[in-house]
Amino acid sequence: MGLTVGWSAYLAEAFRSAYLAVDQGQLEAALAVGITPRRAFFRIIVPQAALIALSNIENLFIGLVKGTSLVYVLGLYDMYNDASNLSNQTNGIYQLQIFIILALIYWAFVLLIEWGFRTIAHRYQKVLG
Incomplete structure (x- = not known):
């Protein structure tokens, strides 16, 4: 619930800024x-705004993937926690290799x-x- 509320605010701002980036002359012409x-809004403004917002949505989605360590607090699957547990089980012997593999997975x-x-x-x- 917390992630949904937080990230939906960022997503709403991405769409709002994309909507404002579309020239109002498009609507006036329609x-x-x-x-x-x-019909003008859904057929002319929304497609242009969606294309503009796409890069912001991509960045937000990537940020959400990178922020999965926050999801661990909620009890969901977290790769970073699993890597830390594996590192602790091996007494830190393979710690560098474990976290390099984790970085490659995220990448x-x-x-x-x-x-x-x-x-x-x-x-x-x-x-x-």
């Missing part, structure tokens, strides 16, 4: 040619997220023209 305000997750968002953005830009 209204001038007879499109209803609701792989972030690269996967970035690839996914780039693919979405690329396809979305094709649709918008």
